[in-house]
Amino acid sequence: YNGDQMAGELNMQSKHSIEKQTAHNVDCFTTVSEITANECQELLDKPVDVILMNGFENDFVPKGSSYVAKRKKARAALLNLANKLLGTHLDDSTILVSTSGRYEFKNKGLDVYLESMNRLNRDKNLQKDVVAFVTVPGWVGEPREDLKERLDSKNDFDTPLYCPFVTHWLHDMSNDKVLDMLKYLGMSNAATDKVKIIFLPCYLDGNDGILNFSYYDVILGNDLTIYPSYYEPWGYT
Known part of the structure; x- marks a missing residue:
């Protein structure tokens, strides 16, 4: 593999040159996995000095009864x-x-995730209901007042809110890629749909105005988390 040649073909000589010269001249050149170490050798013609494995400490996951209680609370929310x-x-x-x-x-x-949910929704053998959340910060405006009113109410509701995909209004709803793809796929969150999509387009810091849970508390309520990232070198970061 010739990194210089490929950079030329892609018209990325400047970026590639800076990265390559940096790798060759730093005191310590590191990366996060054996996969990316091999990529560096091929692309930059420089072996890494040390691999610093990427990952999480597991102390952010609650244990025992605390985990059960937090999962139950998040799931209910x-x-x-x-x-x-x-x-x-x-x-x-x-x-x-x-x-x-x-x-x-x-x-x-995100395109793969939404397409997968659309295919699942069309699967006649699907028996259970599925709610698929997209918790990705977008160009968020404000929390939906109509949704806040319903959340504050103890009543049940039989009709969806307008645009039943988003928890917060966006500044440019007509050009949002998630909403555009849902429209393209023909997904409507109809009552008869077995799979429904909900877009949480904000940072989950515990003060978003709708869910008001931190990200690490919210994630416990899921049965499955899906990260079909195109380029992750190792694990989830």
């Missing part, structure tokens, strides 16, 4: 959010899934 937004009566047998990351539509595989 997610189901309540879905029911109030969608005007449904989804119960605890519902499968909750999510994806998250930066709003890089193709790099983070």
